[in-house]
Amino acid sequence: MALTFRHAQLPNGLDVVAELNPDAHSVAAGLFVKTGSRDEPTDANGVSHFLEHMMFKGSSTYTWEDVNRIFDELGAKYNAYTTQEVTAYYANVLPEFGERAVEHLSHLLRPAIRQADFDTEKKVILEEIAMYLDDPGHRVYEKLMEVHFGRHPLAASILGSAEAITGLKRDAMADYFRRRYGPRNMVLSVTGKLDFDEVLGWAGKYMGNWEPVDAPRDHSQPVVMGERVDLVDPKLNRQYTMGMTPGPSAQDDRRFAARVLSDVVGDSEGSRFYWALVDNAIAEDADFGFYPHDGCGSFYVSLTTNPERAEEALAIAKAELEKAKHDITDEEVERAKNKIASSLVLSGEVPSGRMRAIGGQWIYNKEYRSLDTDMATLEKVDRAAVLDLMRAYPMEPMTLVTLGPGK
Numbered sequence: 001m002a003l004t005f006r007h008a009q010l011p012n013g014l015d016v017v018a019e020l021n022p023d024a025h026s027v028a029a030g031l032f033v034k035t036g037s038r039d040e041p042t043d044a045n046g047v048s049h050f051l052e053h054m055m056f057k058g059s060s061t062y063t064w065e066d067v068n069r070i071f072d073e074l075g076a077k078y079n080a081y082t083t084q085e086v087t088a089y090y091a092n093v094l095p096e097f098g099e100r101a102v103e104h105l106s107h108l109l110r111p112a113i114r115q116a117d118f119d120t121e122k123k124v125i126l127e128e129i130a131m132y133l134d135d136p137g138h139r140v141y142e143k144l145m146e147v148h149f150g151r152h153p154l155a156a157s158i159l160g161s162a163e164a165i166t167g168l169k170r171d172a173m174a175d176y177f178r179r180r181y182g183p184r185n186m187v188l189s190v191t192g193k194l195d196f197d198e199v200l201g202w203a204g205k206y207m208g209n210w211e212p213v214d215a216p217r218d219h220s221q222p223v224v225m226g227e228r229v230d231l232v233d234p235k236l237n238r239q240y241t242m243g244m245t246p247g248p249s250a251q252d253d254r255r256f257a258a259r260v261l262s263d264v265v266g267d268s269e270g271s272r273f274y275w276a277l278v279d280n281a282i283a284e285d286a287d288f289g290f291y292p293h294d295g296c297g298s299f300y301v302s303l304t305t306n307p308e309r310a311e312e313a314l315a316i317a318k319a320e321l322e323k324a325k326h327d328i329t330d331e332e333v334e335r336a337k338n339k340i341a342s343s344l345v346l347s348g349e350v351p352s353g354r355m356r357a358i359g360g361q362w363i364y365n366k367e368y369r370s371l372d373t374d375m376a377t378l379e380k381v382d383r384a385a386v387l388d389l390m391r392a393y394p395m396e397p398m399t400l401v402t403l404g405p406g407k
Contacts, residue, residue, distance in 0.1 A: 003019050003020065003021050003370065003371075004019070004020040005017070005018070005019050005020075005358075005368045005370065006018045006020065006196040007368065008196075008200050010183065010200075010203060010204055010207070010208050011208070012183045012207075012208060012209070012210055012211070012212050013183035013184040013212040014183035014184075014186060014187075014188060014203060014207055014208075014210065014212075015183075015186070015187040015188070015362060015366075016187070016188045016190070016199065016200055016203045017187060017188070017189050017190075017358055017359070017362050017368065018189070018190045018191065018194065018196050018199055019191040019192075019351075019354050019355075019358055019368075019370075020191075020192075020193075020194060020195075020196060021191065021192055021193060021351065021354075022193060023193075024095075024191075024192040024193040024350075024351050025094075025095075025193065026092055026093065026094060026095065026192050026193070026350070026351050026352075027092070027093055027094070027095050027097075027098040027101065027190065027191070027192035027193060027194050027351060028090065028091070028092045028093075028190070028191050028192055028350075028351040028352040028354070028355035028356075029090065029091055029093075029098070029101050029102050029105060029188070029189070029190045029355065030088055030089060030090030030091070030105070030188075030189050030190075030355050030356065030359050031088070031089050031090070031105050031106075031108075031109050031186060031187075031188055031189075032086060032087075032088045032186065032187050032189060032359040032360065032362070032363050033086065033087045033088070033109075033180065033181055033185060033186045033363075034085070034086065034180075034185045034186070034215065034217070034363045035048055035085075035086070035087055035180040035181070035185065035215065036048050036082060036083050036084045036085040036086055036087060036158070037049070037082075037083075037084045037153075037156040037157060037158045037160070038084045038085055038153035038154050038156055038217070038218070038294075039085075039153070039180065039215070039217055039218075040156060040160075040176070041176070042156075042164075043164060043167065043168075043172075044160075044164065044168055044172055044173070044176055045156050045157060045160040045161060045164040046125070046129075046157065046158070046159050046160015046161070046164055046165050046168070047160070047168060047172070047173055047176050048082050048087055048158075048176075049082040049125070049158055049159055049160065050121070050122070050125055050160070050165065050168065050173065051082075051087070051111070051173060051176070051177060051181075052080050052081070052082045052087060052089075053121045053124065053125065054111050054113055054117065054118065054121060054173070055080065055089060055108050055109065055111050056068075056080075056108070057111060057112070057113075057114065057117040057121065058111070058112055058114075058117070059107040059108070059110050059111055059112050060110070060112050061107055062107055064117070067104075067107075067108065070100075070104050071091065071104065074091070074093050074097045074100055074101055074104070075093060075094065075097070076091040076092060076093045076097070076101060077091065077092040077093075077352070078090065078091035078092070082158055083158065084154055084156070084158060084293070085293065085294050085363075085364075086360065086363055088356070088359065088360075089105060089108055089109060090105070090352070090355060090356065090359075091104070091105060092351065092352040092355075095192065095193045095194065098190075098192075098194055098198075098199075098202075099198070099202050102188070102190070102199070102202045102203065102206060103202070103205075103206050106206035106207050109181065109186075110210075111177070113170060113173060113174050113177065115170050118170040118173065122165060122166075122168070125159070125160075125165050126162055126165055126166065128159065129159050129160070129161070129162050129165065130162070132159060136233070136236060136238070136240045136403055137240060137302075137304075139231070139240075139403060140231070140240045140241075140242045140401050140402070140403045141242060142157055143229060143231065143401045143403075144242045144243075144244055144300075144399060144401040145157070145244075147227055147229050147399050147401060148222070148224060148244040148298070148399035149222045150222065150223060150224075150225070151223075152218075152220065152221075152222035152223075153218050154222065154293060154296075178213075179213060179215060180213060180215040181213070182210055182211055182212055182213035182215075183207075183210055183211075183212040183213070184212045184213055184214065184215070185213050185215040187359055187362045187363060188203055188207070189355050189356075189358045189359030189362065190355065191351040191352075191354040191355040191358065192351030192355075193351075217294065219294070219295045221295070221296060222246075222296060224245070224246055224397055224399065225397065225399075226396065226397025226398055226399055227399055227400075228399075228400040228401075228402075229400070229401045229402075230401075230402045231401065231402065231403040231404075232403075232404065232405070232406035233403060233404070233405065233406075234405050234406060235405075236403070236404055236405045237307075237405060238284070238304055238305065238306070238307070238404065239303075239304070239305050239306065239307040239309075239310035239402060239403070239404035239405075240302075240303070240304055240402065240403045240404065241301075241302070241303040241304075241305070241310055241313070241314055241400070241401075241402045242300060242301065242302050242303075242400070242401050242402075243300065243301040243314075243317075243398045243399065243400045243401075244298050244299070244300045244301075244398065244399045245298065245299050245300075245393065245395045245396060245397065245398045245399070246296070246297070246298060246299075246393055247290055247291070247292070247297035247298050247299045247393050248292065248297045248389070248392075248393065249292055249293060249294065249295050249296050249297045250292040250293060250294055250295075250297070250364045250365070251294075251295070251364065251365055252292075252297070253377060254385075254389050254392070255290070255292045255297065256374075256377050256378050256380075256381050257381045257385045257386050257388075257389040258290040258292070258297070258299070258389060258393075259290060259336075259340055259378075260333055260336045260337060260340065260378075260381050260386055261290070261324070261328075261336075261386050261389060261390070262288055262289045262290045262299070263336035263339055263340060264324070264328060264332045264333065264335075264336045264386075265288040265320060265321065265324055266286065266287050266288020266289060266301070267336075267339070268287070270335075271288070272320045272323075272324065273286040273287065273288055273317060273320060274286065276316050276317075276320050277303070277313055277316055277317065282305065282309055282312060282313050282316065283303050283304060283305045283309070283313045284304045284305065285302070285303065285304040286302070286303050286304075286313070286317065287300075287301070287302040287303075288300070288301050288302075288317075288321075289302075294364055299393065299395065301314075301317050301321075301398075303317060307404045307405055310402065310404065314400075318395075318398075321395045322395075324390065325387070325390045325391070325394070325395075326387075328383060328386055328387065329383065330382070330383050333381065333382060333383050333386060337378055337379070337381060340378060341375060341378060341379075344371065344374055344375060344378070345371070345375075348371040354371070357369075357371075
């Protein structure tokens with residue numbers, strides 16, 4: 001049976017989107033908020049991720065024990081995530097628990113932000129930051145974003161710095177929450193075996209009294225200078241290299257060609273980087289990928305090597321990107337499209353995958369794209385489209401950050 005899309009907006013401005021699938025055996029619901037590290041004040045960097053933790057500490061009605069207990073009573077698979085641009089909270093349940101899942105998500109998104117919980121969780125966040133600073137790959141990525149985006153808001157760390165988190169006050173977090181976590185900056189996405197009128201009733205019952213917010217976002221374009229930064233850590237015995245160049249945005253249909261190009265050049269198996277770098281034992285890991293952001297985008301190169309071979313690996317990676325501008329083949333494009341199509345279909349076969357796709361798409365573009373629409377757009381990508389993409393985004397200037405043991 002064909003899937004049906006429905007959309008309605010509550011009087012307070014909360015968007016409710018749903019994809020009805022009468023053949024599904026579950027319901028997935030998620031609240032997506034258009035906010036992340038790029039929207040934070042400099043002195044509160046990391047507050048969105050910190051708030052993700054605080055959501056699970058309870059509301060005025062429930063304690064943190066209640067939050068987890070109720071999800072367990074529903075048999076829910078639930079989680080949350082924070083990015084530079086979106087925070088999301090979601091649960092997947094059996095159809096008979098659909099209303100209770102939506103109700104519980106509504107409590108989750110109205111946290112009490114108790115001072116005692118804030119103080120305790122701040123220590124957890126600081127430990128998490130310290131843990132990630134022990135990960136060389138994370139350190140390089142954080143520095144790359146900072147250098148590549150410069151003064152642009154996307155340069156801000158998702159976790160935030162230890163200094164910013166240490167100085168963050170409970171009232172500053174509560175103020176950030178009030179300004180951004182509400183209707184007009186949020187969407188409820190529900191998919192699976194459900195009745196839309198019922199869903200709309202649940203949304204009105206549990207979220208209809210939420211105050212709308214006016215939460216603008218800085219959409220200025222980043223100025224990329226193509227700088228290079230070399231970091232040294234004598235404790236390391238590997239060299240980590242990452243590069244970043246401009247790419248299409250989340251609003252640009254060329255993002256489909258960008259995914260194809262990423263697979264051809266940098267997939268973990270069978271790509272050009274694999275054969276030129278990994279199979280030849282020049283690099284242990286060699287990846288090329290694509291980040292579609294709100295209003296802009298970026299391609300990235302990531303290499304892990306013996307320090308003595310780092311520059312050789314980088315030169316080969318750049319040469320492969322240059323070659324791809326001219327000699328990418330129809331066969332490579334078709335093979336990549338088939339792999340991407342399989343991934344789209346597999347994630348789209350379950351309500352949880354479609355819930356995340358629909359919610360994210362609505363946050364970025366205020367539009368619905370069916371799985372068939374995505375597949376049709378992908379199918380139109382051909383060799384000419386990929387070559388046109390590389391003419392528009394020639395992989396330069398490239399920002400480079402390296403981390404290794406030094407001389």
